[in-house]
Amino acid sequence: MPELLTIGVFARAARLSPKALRLYDDLGLLRPAQVDDDSGYRLYAPEQLDQARLIAWLRRLGMPLERIRQIGELPTPEQAAQIGAYWEQVLAETAERGRLATFLVDYLSGRGSAMGTLGIRYAARSETGPVRDSNEDTAYAGPRLMAVADGMRGPGGDRASAAAVDALKTLETATVAADDLLGSLAEAVRAAARSVGEIDGDTATTLTALYWSGSRLALVHIGDTRAYRLRDGELSLITVDHTYVRSLVEQGRLTEAEAAVHPQRSLLVKALTGTGDETPDLSLHEAAAGDRYLLCSDGLATTVPEPELRAVLAGPGDPRQILDDLFTRAYAAGAHDNVAAVVADVVPA
Template sequence: MEWLTIGAFARACRLSPKALRLYDELELLRPARVDPHTGYRYYAPAQLEQARLVAWLRRLGMPLARIRTVCALPPAAAAGEIRAYWAEVEAQTAVRRDLAAFLVDELTAPPRKDTTMLELRYCAHSDRGRVRAANQDTAYAGARLLAVADGYGPAGASAGSAAVAALRFLDSAELPAGDVLNVLEDAVHGATEAARDAGDGTDGTGTTLTALLWTGSRLALVHIGDSRAYLLRGGALFRITHDHTVVQSLVDEGRLTAEEAVTHPQRALLLKALTTAAPDLGLRDAEPGDRYLLCSDGLSAVVPDATVRELLTSAADPEAAVHALVDAANAAGGPDNVSCVVADLVADPESDRVADPVATAV
């Protein structure tokens, strides 16, 4: 057999000799022969195809552990794994893209001349549902902060309520202009630690967290898990969060349709939770008349978006909307705890009154 030296093989497959030595040590790409006296590595020409695949996957940024998985698969399955990896990259990049777009707008937009005072009017409610023995959800609404947490595991209720409690200081904190995301990031770090402490190391315990912080002109968003945030604007309903679930990842990868995802047996299986990964953070422009909904999956999993839009549109105020949504989830069987926070952004320049915050948890 005609052997290729490590230098010749490196030139042919576009991997450096240093990379080839590393991949040998990691058992990702072993040489076909190693000289027992000199330790010099030799490769077979048949190994070039796999080496070139490794090189291209590295250029995609794929981690070595995942490259090992791809290389062990037949071509069709390997292609599916690459497609799945890239869908994950695009989902992660979308969050940063939105933040980049906001920063560009912030730096190039002319100064705002609108002096209309805006405030949130809100309502929060959490319900055990029709099946669960206990409620592990927490819902909170205040003049600045809206939050929903859906705990899971033996100490899930404590983890969720502790996470929301750790954010409640934001309702009265001074928010420095231009630094809201950093303030929120620090607060979320505190919420993560609080949730971990509440779980006290209990296996399988954690919580989702979806929260909006009103800055006086915009809304800062923090999100992780499968609780959701929606915006009703001009009669149209927009989901402004992306589920961190196995099923959502399959939809993103094109392996499932949205309709198939609704009845998938793993639809509640999380990929990320507050105590296991960093949440998504972002900033959103707000307009008078906006109506926001935060909810646990006890609502979104059983009540279609079209019904959610209809109930949000027809409700006269946040309290009516919240109770209509909870009632709809329970009418659909109430298989899970259901929590909703609804808030309206309204112009009210004559009112200096701030309503008492509303929090519900069990």
């Protein structure tokens, strides 16, 4: 049997401090192989060095200890997938902070674009669909706020999606400057998460919402509800699904075609749960007259192909007529889930 290493020797080999090793023991991240009954000294086996080095590397990535603990319990291939998903999240959040920093620099230095005076015409719709017997989706559209939420299937899902959207509705009457859109929306989402957490039982919801002022839109997104923008005839998906399968696509481990039929394509890696661990995507967008926005749940997005979405959104009709067309197509394609959507047109005020 290999000789056990003292905590000092093991710490030097793993490039960790003895203090860190004691903390990891207390947290259950890395237990010593043996604790001396008389002295209380921690002793480690040489084969534990790989685990210790992995923890050290993940800490250098800035990964929270609780997430490291969860990854440590997984088989090696799943560890790789989870680390990849975490890093994609870090890159997305870093890019968003970069965009916010650019906006702040431009705004404070007077280089930002002037606030245009624009308005929106909108319509919202949420239906049970032809297959489900209950509706966990919520859709809302108002003069300044558009939102779609998809509650977890089962007891409490409908209340979770409704609670999340209701918490955002306070923004409709709030006095918020265009340069504070993102902060106000982020605070409202924290309130939404608390509302979801107050619901009895284990439930959660996705949430995608746009908050409007002048010519600027603040976007919040968590889960697999989606936001699209049609501009000059080109349809762009402006959210990224927070699903396990999407993380595999981003890592190059699945093609789009494989993802579309993957048995775990609906498995979420992020949602509003009320636990305080939520990290939604937040971003700022500049609107232009003629833009058309679509927010929708997966009951629409996974049923109507994107080229067909683009054709409908680019066609004639007001937002309510566009919704009628989209829902008709979703049902004709055999929508397997609830269907919720908001369509909003940007127009000169």
